[in-house]
Amino acid sequence: MLPESNSPIRPALSRLLVAVLVTAGLIAPVHFARAAPADLVEQEVVFPSGELTMHGTVIAPAATSNSRRPAVVMVHGSGRVSREGYRQEAESFARSGIVTLIYDKRPKRSETDVDFSLLANDALAGVRTLRTRADVDQARTGLWGVSEGGWVAPLAASRSADVAFVVTVGGPGVSPARQQSWNLVNRFAAAGVSGSLPDTVSRTTLGLIVGAGFFPEPGYDPVPVLRRVTQPVLGLWGELDRVIPGAESMRIFQEAFDRGGNTHYTLRAVPGADHTMRRTSDGFRSLDEISPAYLEQVSSWVTGLAAGPPAASTGAPAQQDRRTVPVEAGAPWLEVAAVAVLLLGFAGYGVGGAVRRLRGRRDVPLARRPARWLAATGLLSVLGLFGYLGYLASTGAKNLGVVVLGRPLPWLVLQVLAVGVVVAAVATIAVAWRARPELARPHRLRLGLLAAAGVVFLPWALHWGLLLP
Known part of the structure; x- marks a missing residue:
């Protein structure tokens, strides 16, 4: 760690030097300590992902242990999301004995600047960072991805044996355009809107946006990637998820794993939870409380991998009133x-x-x-x-x-x-x-x-x- 200084110039130069050296691969990821809850420890980290320098926080249990711990990198959902959006879950996982990395999502030049391949590379860079830690078990270091991260995390896992497991939360089994169309129809139905408007917005308008190239990764098909994932997978969907089709996605995940020969998956719907696992009564109005059942399922499943990979298991599907439909690109x-x-x-x-x-x-x-x-x-x-x-x-x-x-x-x-x-x-x-x-x-x-x-x-x-x- 570089020496601290009261001068505003020297710390800035130090951070710049660290970023340059890390990006060039000349030094290992650098860790900066910061205050944390009494039962946890935190370290600020910077690490390279291609030509980009990523910034994140590693959250770990404060209690010392002679044994190495499981670890997970949390992969973002869509939008401009910072690491702080996942802190509550990360701290919960850390309290259960899982070393957790949250990091800032790569900056976007525009709303259409989304590349799942680059995001997968960022996630793998996070895995490499965790695997350098003395308190982490490399054989139990995996990925957690929510929403868009449900496309990205499996993609990253399919590329690297360094990923020991995958947890997806609200992972879509359909393409982004198809998922967004389904989401829009649900919003209209919840508002009591019928007639031609839902179809106009969810298919005609969305199709024109896709055709004009303003919708990122519209036709990305997750199925071929899921078939290549051989690691143990925990797939969770909110029972009242109205953003992605939970029941349809669970079925697609299961079929893809079965065809790909993956026999170590656990697929479940979380009662009373929405898309991001907040408690809800209808899937639209959410409480600012993460489902305790979801937190417990993730923690127990990840820590339980020490006893060996789980056998294939699929629970009752989430609620889904309508199936998704394809979105044809407009002219x-x-x-x-x-x-x-x-x-x-x-x-x-x-x-x-x-x-x-x-x-x-x-x-x-x-x-x-x-x-x-x-x-x-x-x-x-x-x-x-x-x-x-x-x-x-x-x-x-x-x-x-x-x-x-x-x-x-x-x-x-x-x-x-x-x-x-x-x-x-x-x-x-x-x-x-x-x-x-x-x-x-x-x-x-x-x-x-x-x-x-x-x-x-x-x-x-x-x-x-x-x-x-």
């Missing part, structure tokens, strides 16, 4: 083309009229009223749809507001508006057709573009569920 270019026609027709009609008025010209009054209604309602529908869907995507559909007739109020307004667009389009086309001999060429062009937008709007609105029940 962004087709959507852009459709929206371009709609905006050109709807917005172009009003802009063209404004330009003519500025030049002192007056439109022929025939077809003016229905055309104005079509232009206004059409533009509001297009902009309103993408504004609302963008809001739902950014919030994960967690705040749907007032629900009327099984529809959130903004969606109900958009559907009524879409019906108005269709009525206005029919009226505009009918009036313009009758009046076509009397219309000047510029006005015929404007009405033609507007009518074309009205025609395109019908299949477009059906595609987005605006004209569906």
Whole structure:
């Protein structure tokens, strides 16, 4: 450990030097002591993962022991998660005799900057760090992964014999896009939303996001990886998990292990627990209390590995009201083309009229009223749809507001508006057709573009569920 200093410059230079040397592999991971609960000890660590320097905390029992202890690296769920989010569980595991490493997740350059392979490498770097400790049994050093970590931890284990076991918590057995679609449908159902909106958001919108490349690792298939995992596995799912399909995932895990020849797995649903093993009554409103049954299961299973790997065992599955469905990638270019026609027709009609008025010209009054209604309602529908869907995507559909007739109020307004667009389009086309001999060429062009937008709007609105029940 480098000497401490009261100067703010020297500690900064020391940390930089340590990071450079660790990254270059010239020194072993460096440990910095810090305060901990009386029954535990903590050490701050930095360790290399490729070109990146990782920062973490090792939490271990304070009581000295002549025997080496089991150890586990805790692998993050999705999002910008720091090590502190797992401290409560890590301290519980340490109190049961398991040396535990929590670490800060690698920084993301954007929301789509997710690479399961790199995250697996980070987890393996953590395993290598724990295996250097004198109090750790290398033959009982494994991985724990929650949610997204349920994809990452098995991937890491399939790559290295250094991983002695795997614990997954809420591990998905399906692809990320399929899992997210299922999660969104559950949120709508819990809010009392029915009709076309759940399908519009969970499949059409999500499919467009996938097709545009804005959804990270959308089609990642965990099954081939699970078949390559030969280490003992403890798979736990919250009985009331509404984020990932617990029953379906448990079945997929079991089938994959059986086909891969792994006979040392334990798969269980934890009663009264949600996705992250907090106690809950419905899977959505969670208490700030981790399920004691879950903590005990992990601790007893990991410490019990000293007696040998467990035999294959599968318990009753978690609750799952509906199966997952595939998410087909949308065609962004087709959507852009459709929206371009709609905006050109709807917005172009009003802009063209404004330009003519500025030049002192007056439109022929025939077809003016229905055309104005079509232009206004059409533009509001297009902009309103993408504004609302963008809001739902950014919030994960967690705040749907007032629900009327099984529809959130903004969606109900958009559907009524879409019906108005269709009525206005029919009226505009009918009036313009009758009046076509009397219309000047510029006005015929404007009405033609507007009518074309009205025609395109019908299949477009059906595609987005605006004209569906």
